[in-house]
Amino acid sequence: MKIFNIIKIAFKNIKSNKLRSSLTMLGLIIGIASVIVLVGIGTGATTSVTNSVQSLGTDILTLNISSSDTSLEYNQVDELLDIPNISEIAPYKNISAQISRGNTTSSNAKIIATTDNYLEITNVDLASGRRISLIDIENSTKACILGYDIASTLFGLTDPLGETIKINGDKFTVVGVLTEQGSNMGNNIDNMILLPLTTAKYFDEDTSISNIYLKVENENIIDQTSNLIGNYIRQTLQISSDYYSVTSQNSMLDAMDNISNTLTLLLGGIAGISLIVGGIGVMNVMLVSVTERTKEIGIRKSLGAKKIDILIQFLVESLVLSLLGGIIGILLGITIGNIAENFGYEFSASTTIIIISFLSSATIGLIFGIFPAYRASCLKPIDALRTE
Amino acid sequence: MIKLTNIKKYFQMGDEQIKALDDINLEVKKGEYLSIIGPSGSGKSTLMNILGLLDTPDEGEYFLDGQNTKNLSDSNLAKLRNKKIGFVFQNFNLLSKLTAWENIQVPLIYNGFSAKESKKIAYEYLEKVGLKGRENHLPKQLSGGQQQRVAIARALSCKPEIILADEPTGALDSKTGNEIKKLLKDLNKEGQTIVLITHDILMAQEAKRIVRISDGKLYENERITDKKDENF
Numbered sequence: 375m376k377i378f379n380i381i382k383i384a385f386k387n388i389k390s391n392k393l394r395s396s397l398t399m400l401g402l403i404i405g406i407a408s409v410i411v412l413v414g415i416g417t418g419a420t421t422s423v424t425n426s427v428q429s430l431g432t433d434i435l436t437l438n439i440s441s442s443d444t445s446l447e448y449n450q451v452d453e454l455l456d457i458p459n460i461s462e463i464a465p466y467k468n469i470s471a472q473i474s475r476g477n478t479t480s481s482n483a484k485i486i487a488t489t490d491n492y493l494e495i496t497n498v499d500l501a502s503g504r505r506i507s508l509i510d511i512e513n514s515t516k517a518c519i520l521g522y523d524i525a526s527t528l529f530g531l532t533d534p535l536g537e538t539i540k541i542n543g544d545k546f547t548v549v550g551v552l553t554e555q556g557s558n559m560g561n562n563i564d565n566m567i568l569l570p571l572t573t574a575k576y577f578d579e580d581t582s583i584s585n586i587y588l589k590v591e592n593e594n595i596i597d598q599t600s601n602l603i604g605n606y607i608r609q610t611l612q613i614s615s616d617y618y619s620v621t622s623q624n625s626m627l628d629a630m631d632n633i634s635n636t637l638t639l640l641l642g643g644i645a646g647i648s649l650i651v652g653g654i655g656v657m658n659v660m661l662v663s664v665t666e667r668t669k670e671i672g673i674r675k676s677l678g679a680k681k682i683d684i685l686i687q688f689l690v691e692s693l694v695l696s697l698l699g700g701i702i703g704i705l706l707g708i709t710i711g712n713i714a715e716n717f718g719y720e721f722s723a724s725t726t727i728i729i730i731s732f733l734s735s736a737t738i739g740l741i742f743g744i745f746p747a748y749r750a751s752c753l754k755p756i757d758a759l760r761t762e
Numbered sequence: 763m764i765k766l767t768n769i770k771k772y773f774q775m776g777d778e779q780i781k782a783l784d785d786i787n788l789e790v791k792k793g794e795y796l797s798i799i800g801p802s803g804s805g806k807s808t809l810m811n812i813l814g815l816l817d818t819p820d821e822g823e824y825f826l827d828g829q830n831t832k833n834l835s836d837s838n839l840a841k842l843r844n845k846k847i848g849f850v851f852q853n854f855n856l857l858s859k860l861t862a863w864e865n866i867q868v869p870l871i872y873n874g875f876s877a878k879e880s881k882k883i884a885y886e887y888l889e890k891v892g893l894k895g896r897e898n899h900l901p902k903q904l905s906g907g908q909q910q911r912v913a914i915a916r917a918l919s920c921k922p923e924i925i926l927a928d929e930p931t932g933a934l935d936s937k938t939g940n941e942i943k944k945l946l947k948d949l950n951k952e953g954q955t956i957v958l959i960t961h962d963i964l965m966a967q968e969a970k971r972i973v974r975i976s977d978g979k980l981y982e983n984e985r986i987t988d989k990k991d992e993n994f
Binding site: 383391676683 | 814816817818840841843844845855856857859864868869872874880
């Protein structure tokens, strides 16, 4: 009964000192909210990067030849299929050109000249129309497949199939449209235009091939396969390993993971500092308020409060403030995270981070609330009473 | 009720040791109204603090209601302050964030009364000191005299054996001061033991018995059975 009443005293004090109470909580609120938001966005970025790398498939190898003197010819490419464990290949060339239809132009389209296998290897489906066929490649047909966004930019609601678009002034017939994919690690498939590989010649490109996607049958021996590809390239083109690279999505995934973990750590570090600063703020307010309230402690002692009564009162006060500040901070953090999500940032609130930041701030609040109160409660009542 | 034997209290001031209380012997009986009078610096506040268990003597023994207060634990001293002593301070010492009745409730809560009982008692005592209708006023919304009445109601609320009043009219004008004097006198008539500490002779003469303190020594001049002031 008595302890219940002392808890009520604590609540009354919080209510009657609104400014002091909210200042105390402010540090905690900002600290906790920033930890949750920053770490959440860092984790969100990691997750989205990992997902997009994985969606490309972990059974894909990418061969890039960077030598300017030599590269593979189109008819040599099929020889790669003789290497054990390789099931499919898709050579491709990046082309830069202007896209337009009537008065509408699109500047951010990514044009890729490639073969039929490109769609299979990148795991993209057609929404309508047909794929690039062997005949298209043999005849260098001016046909194209549009990504989802490009199709809607150029055609709006009308059906693009059978219509033509202009690429650097040349008319190309739309033969297919891709399904919506969403952004995929800078490789935004929705902004892609796929052309038959051999049409590259219309854009002053040579016929050499320096980029190839290769699909393996058995992911477990992907490293050996990548060595075999390297051997083949060194022998065929007589170039050293400085002039080509064979990368797997796994090595990419590792590199990306590394980067985004560093990012999360960095953001977490910044947030952690703000939590500490918040804690110091709480400490300041608590220290000042206990000093300020030494007289109150003196009066209460003269009226018969025991040391433990004073301690419980301050314990409950700082506990309530810390918990309340913690809860508001968590809610604020999640709200800000969700708002950030609406602006295109990935945000994933981690329960561990929420619990850690909550506990640490609550501890800071408690320690700095209790410690000065303990000192004050040990004063002789007359010394506490004399304080002004 | 109160018995002090050979109480001594020293203060260190630089290299010099000052005897704030020098071998004080004093007895106060139940129902008495005692004034302790002395100029400032005479040690009367130190004596009041020791009587109120707010401070401990360096030597000597203090019996309160037959109990030796020497070597009592902090929590037992708190219990005695709560149950046996009611303080009335010169500057009231009310908690500024609490209303009149809540201020009176504070010692009742520490005494173990429930919130409901203590509210009832607080209202009763506010009525007794003539502040009915001001229960929910904050101290700053009350005049000095009214604040001192709240403080007196608070001192009375736990039915203490003794009221210790330290210059209770010191911060008040003479008219309200007189009202407080009358209130204390009425309480004494009802049987309340009161120890009054003051430097004001007129105030001291309200009491039936006056002792004088000077340079830490206590002098009991005479007993005044009537309120007449022929001896001063």
